[in-house]
Amino acid sequence: MLTDYHRYFEEIPVCPHCDQELSCCEAPPIHIGDGLGWGSEVLYICLNDDCSLFVNGWAQIEEQYGHSSSYRYMQLPGSKEANLMMVGSEDAFKGSIIDLEKVEAQNVRYQDEKKALAALDSAVETRNLEPVMHLILDEAAAIDGRKRAMSMLVALNDLSCIDPIRNHKFRDTSLESGCNIAIQQLLKANFKKECPYCMELIKSQAKVCMHCKKDL
Ligand SMILES: [Zn+2]
Numbered sequence: 001m002l003t004d005y006h007r008y009f010e011e012i013p014v015c016p017h018c019d020q021e022l023s024c025c026e027a028p029p030i031h032i033g034d035g036l037g038w039g040s041e042v043l044y045i046c047l048n049d050d051c052s053l054f055v056n057g058w059a060q061i062e063e064q065y066g067h068s069s070s071y072r073y074m075q076l077p078g079s080k081e082a083n084l085m086m087v088g089s090e091d092a093f094k095g096s097i098i099d100l101e102k103v104e105a106q107n108v109r110y111q112d113e114k115k116a117l118a119a120l121d122s123a124v125e126t127r128n129l130e131p132v133m134h135l136i137l138d139e140a141a142a143i144d145g146r147k148r149a150m151s152m153l154v155a156l157n158d159l160s161c162i163d164p165i166r167n168h169k170f171r172d173t174s175l176e177s178g179c180n181i182a183i184q185q186l187l188k189a190n191f192k193k194e195c196p197y198c199m200e201l202i203k204s205q206a207k208v209c210m211h212c213k214k215d216l
């Protein structure tokens with residue numbers, strides 16, 4: 001699932017305890033206190049280890065509750081309300097900091113996937129292999145779209161699809177075997193085969209490979 005985190009970076013609040021910009025973190029799915037969600041996918045948290053709230057929190061909690069924890073300052077997006085999050089270690093929440101550069105890269109990839117999916121509708125008609133290959137080779141794209149793209153390989157009848165597929169590492173084995181079957185059909189329809197030694201395309205009748213000269 002892709003969330004548009006962009007807007008959360010437009011105005012990042014500052015911690016009232018240390019004047020440092022808060023970190024934009026993914027909200028944990030469960031609010032530890034009451035078992036409900038936060039009502040927000042993002043929390044702004046002060047992760048400054050020198051923040052006075054955090055530094056002094058250890059002694060406060062030890063005294064009040066007798067266990068080893070401290071506080072981090074937290075605000076929800078769109079609210080000025082101050083919240084205290086109890087944390088058991090310095091590292092809590094640091095793993096859920098949202099990386100804007102990564103979010104942007106994901107967005108670009110997702111937009112490209114959407115464009116390719118839309119182009120599939122006319123791909124066979126316009127002999128356009130590009131969106132088909134884009135989806136087949138995008139490991140992050142949704143599997144339904146990738147399989148739909150795969151199902152068009154034979155109709156597109158373009159042998160230039162073979163190399164990139166052969167050179168791709170598929171995580172989904174059913175997609176990989178589907179592509180292999182499509183390639184076999186394509187080769188057959190074009191009276192070609194792959195040389196078992198050098199993998200170049202040769203005539204299906206060939207007794208000697210014209211590329212590596214090996215006997216077949
Ligand atoms: Zn702070």
Ligand SMILES: [Zn+2]
Binds near residue numbers: 199
């Ligand atoms: Zn060969």
